[in-house]
Amino acid sequence: MSRLKDKVVLISGGASGIGAETARRVVREGGRAAIADRDEAKGRTLAAELGDDALFLSLDVTQEEQWRKAVADTTGRFGGLHGLLNAAGVGVRNDIESCTLEEFRRVNDINSMGTFLGCKHVVPAMKETTAKGGAGSIVNISSVLGLRGAAYALAYCASKGAVRTLTKNVALYCAFMKYNIRCNSVHPGYIDTPMIAPRLEAPVGNMSGKQWLEELHPLGRLGEPREVADMILFLLSDESSFSTGSEFLCDGGLTA
Amino acid sequence: MSGELSGQVAIVTGGASGIGEAAVALLAEQGATVISADIQEGKPAPARFVKHDVASESAWKTLLADVLGREGRLDIVVNNAGIGGGPGNIETTSVETWQKVNAINSEGVFLGCKYAIEGMKKTGPNKAASKGSIVNVSSIAGMIGSAGPTAYTASKGAVRLLTKSVALYCAEKKYGIRCNSVHPGGVDTAIFNPLWQMVGHEAGKALVGGRHPIGRMAEAAELGQVILFLASDRSSFLTGAEITADGGVTTGLMKRGLLG
Numbered sequence: 353m354s355r356l357k358d359k360v361v362l363i364s365g366g367a368s369g370i371g372a373e374t375a376r377r378v379v380r381e382g383g384r385a386a387i388a389d390r391d392e393a394k395g396r397t398l399a400a401e402l403g404d405d406a407l408f409l410s411l412d413v414t415q416e417e418q419w420r421k422a423v424a425d426t427t428g429r430f431g432g433l434h435g436l437l438n439a440a441g442v443g444v445r446n447d448i449e450s451c452t453l454e455e456f457r458r459v460n461d462i463n464s465m466g467t468f469l470g471c472k473h474v475v476p477a478m479k480e481t482t483a484k485g486g487a488g489s490i491v492n493i494s495s496v497l498g499l500r501g502a503a504y505a506l507a508y509c510a511s512k513g514a515v516r517t518l519t520k521n522v523a524l525y526c527a528f529m530k531y532n533i534r535c536n537s538v539h540p541g542y543i544d545t546p547m548i549a550p551r552l553e554a555p556v557g558n559m560s561g562k563q564w565l566e567e568l569h570p571l572g573r574l575g576e577p578r579e580v581a582d583m584i585l586f587l588l589s590d591e592s593s594f595s596t597g598s599e600f601l602c603d604g605g606l607t608a
Numbered sequence: 609m610s611g612e613l614s615g616q617v618a619i620v621t622g623g624a625s626g627i628g629e630a631a632v633a634l635l636a637e638q639g640a641t642v643i644s645a646d647i648q649e650g651k652p653a654p655a656r657f658v659k660h661d662v663a664s665e666s667a668w669k670t671l672l673a674d675v676l677g678r679e680g681r682l683d684i685v686v687n688n689a690g691i692g693g694g695p696g697n698i699e700t701t702s703v704e705t706w707q708k709v710n711a712i713n714s715e716g717v718f719l720g721c722k723y724a725i726e727g728m729k730k731t732g733p734n735k736a737a738s739k740g741s742i743v744n745v746s747s748i749a750g751m752i753g754s755a756g757p758t759a760y761t762a763s764k765g766a767v768r769l770l771t772k773s774v775a776l777y778c779a780e781k782k783y784g785i786r787c788n789s790v791h792p793g794g795v796d797t798a799i800f801n802p803l804w805q806m807v808g809h810e811a812g813k814a815l816v817g818g819r820h821p822i823g824r825m826a827e828a829a830e831l832g833q834v835i836l837f838l839a840s841d842r843s844s845f846l847t848g849a850e851i852t853a854d855g856g857v858t859t860g861l862m863k864r865g866l867l868g
Contacts, residue, residue, distance in 0.1 A: 416703050448721050448774045453665050456718050464762060465706055471698050498765075501772020501848055503780050510714060513750070513769025514762040520753020521761040522698045524864065528755045597753050 355589045356383030359486075360430040362422065364388050364413050364470055365440030367395035369545030370493065373577035374437055374584050379405045381585065386426040389440070413440045413466030419473040432481035435588040436474040438467040438492045438515075443547045445504050456507045463511035464518070467492050471522045471535065478533050488526075488533035491587045492519045493580075496541050496603045516599065523597030534596040536587050541603030542568065543575040570605030611639030612840050617679040619643045619671070621662050621720060622689030624650030626797030627745060630832030631686050635839060641679055645671060646689065662689045662716030668723040675727065682727035684839045687720035687767075688745040692799045693759045701758045713763035714770070717744050721774045721787065728785050739784030743838045744771045745831075746789045748854045754864065768850060775848030786847040788838050793854030794825040819864075821856030 361378045365371035366387035372394075375385040379402045387402075388411035389395040399408035407429050409422045427433050441463045446455060471490055478488035497505050498512030519537040526533040542548055542565045556564040566573050583602045586592050601607060618635045622628035623644030629651075636642045636654035644650045645660035658674065661667045675682055693709035696702070721742055728740035749756070750764030771789040778785040794800070794816040803812045817824035834853045837843050852858050 447777045448718075448725060449777075451718075451722075453715065453719065456715060460710065460714065460766070464766065465703070465710075468698075468701070468706060468758065468762065469703070472701065475699055498769060501769060501774075501776050503773060503777035506718075506770065506773045506777070509773040510718065510766040510770040514710075514714070514766040517750055517753065517765030517768075518758065518762040521755065521758050524753045524755040525697050525699075525758075 353380055354382035355585065355591065356381040356435075359383040359434040359588070360386070360426060360432050361435035361437060361588055362386040362388060362426050362433060362474060363437045363439060364411060364466065366437075367391045367398055369439070369547060370540070370543060370577050370580045370584070371437065371439035372398055373581040374439065375402065375406065377581045377585050378588070379403075381589075383435075384430045386422070386430070388422050413469065414461045416469055416473075419469045423473045423477050427477050427481075432484075433474060433477040434481060434486060434488055436470055436490045437584055437588070438470045438490070440466055441493060441547070443508055446506050447504050448506050451506045456510070459507035460511045460514065463508070464514040467515050468518055471518070475526070475531070475533060479531055482532045487590060487593065488531070489588050489592070490522060490533065490535040491584050492535070492537045494519070494537040494539050494599070496539050496601070496606050498537070499539055499599070499607055520597045527596060534592070536592070536595055536598045536600055538580065538583055538587070538600045538602060540580045541575055541606040543577055543580055545577055568606060569603065570608060573604065575602060575604055611637060612842070613684070614639035616640045616683035617643070617675065617681050618684035618686065618839065619645055619675060619682065619724075620655070620686040620688060621645045621660065621716070623655060624648045624657070626799065627792065627795060627828050627831045627835070628686070628688040630828035631688060631835040634829070634832045634836045635684065638836065638840070640684065643671075643675055662687070662720060663711040665719055668719045672723045672727050676730065681731035682724065683740050684743070685720055685724035686743045686745070686835055686839065687717040688835075689716055690745065690799070692802070693757055695802065696757055696759060697755065698758050706759045709759035710763050710766070713760065714766040717767050718770060720744075721770070725778065725783065725785060729783060738786055738841065738844055740786070741839050741843070742774065742785065742787040743835050744787065744789045745835075746771070746791050746850075748791050748793050748852065748858050750789070751791055751850070751852070751858050772848045779847060786843070788843070788846055788849045788851060790831065790834055790838065791850055791852045791854060791858070792826060792831050793820055793852075793857045795828055795831055796825045797828055819857065819862065820854065821859065821862070824855065826853065826855060
C-alpha cells in the first residue's frame, strides 16, 4: 500500500465524489492529500477522517488568488507538491437554445478556467519539488462529453472539450521544457456521485433516470467513484511514467 | 448571379480577412447573399459588410434583426472569427488573456450558433436538403495538442465539442439545421502575423509548412472551399462532423516543436 509513498497531491473538488474517493486512496497508498473544495463542512470532515496525512483548503477554482494560496498552503504543510487532480466541476443540463451567455460562462469558468488555473499554479511548485528528484503528475477530469456530443449538455460539452485540449497543451509544454511533469485527462462515463444525483431522480420516458443512465453504458450500470479513483491513482503514480497528453477513458464501454 | 447557393443568405464572421474573406468570396460566387461581419473594417463587395463583435450578445441580436429585416431569411452561418491571443503558455497566460480569447473564440461561436438557429428556424426551408447549415471554424489545436498558446488551444477544444452538442440538438428537434466543425492546419493568414514579424513571411511559411506532411501551408481559399462544401446541400448528410483540412498533420506521427 505505498504506490504514492510520500507524494503530495492537491485535489480540487476533493470533498465529494471522485475527488473525495481519490483523497482516500492517496492517503491509503502512502501519500498526502490536500483536499480543496468550496464545501468546508464536508471537506473538513473528510480531512479529519484521514488524519495527519490530509489537509483541508477552502478553494473556489475560479479565483486565481485562492489557487495561489492553496498551492502555498499545501507546500507549506507537506514540503512539496507532486500531484494535482482537477476534479472540481459542475454538470448542468442546457441546450443551444436554452443556455444563456451567463450560464455558458459560469460552467466554462468552473470546469475549464478552473482547470487552467489549477495547472498554471501547480507547475511552478512542481518544478521546485521535482528539481529535488521525483516526478510531477497532473490529472484533469474531462468527461465522455469531452469526446462525444450531447444535445442537452451544451455548455458542459464545450467546457470538457476545452479541458481535453488544454491537457495536451500542458503536457506538451512541460515535455518540451523538460519539467518532468506529466498531464493527462480522464474521461468518465456517468459515475454515481452527487453531480448526477438530480439525473437519477428525473424519469426519462417510462424509465427512471437511473435506469436510463445505466442502460447508456454497455456494462449496464453506473460507474463507482472508486473505479475512476483507481485510474487516477495510476496516473498520479510513477506507474504511468510514459503517459502524457493522453485521454484515459473510464466509461463502461459508453464510447466503444 | 446563379449558383448552388442561389437565393440563400449567409453570415460569415471574421469575413474581412483570411479564411473568412475567402469563404465570403466563394459563397457569393455561388449566388448567396453574403453578410460579412467583422470587428475590423471589411470590403463592401462581394458581401455587405457589417461591423460586428462576435463576443457581444447585443451585437448578435442587432445583426440578426438587420439580416432578417433586409434579406428576409438566413440559411448559412460561418462562425469563423477568432484570435490567436498571443504566445502565452500554461505558465504565462493571464486570466485576462484566457477570458478574452474564450470570449471571442468560444463564447462567440456559442452566440453565433444560438442566433443562427433563431434566424434559420424563423425563415423556413428554401432549398432541397436542409433548412440551414452552421459551420464552426475550430483548428487542429482543437484535436491534437501543441505547446503553443494555451487559451487558444482550450477555446478550440470547446468549439469542437460545442459543435456536436448543437448538431445533436438540432437533429433531435428536427430543425433541419446541420452543424459541423472545420479544423484547419496552418493557413497563410494574419493569425500568423506574430511569426511573420519574427522570421519574415516566406521563411515563416516554409517553417510552418514543413511541419505539414503535404509540405506547405494552406492558402485561405482552400479552407474557403471546405466551408462552401459544408454550407451547401452537397454535405446534406454531414452533421456533428469534424472536417480536417490540415495537409495531413493530424493523420500521422510528427516531430513537434514548441510552436508545432
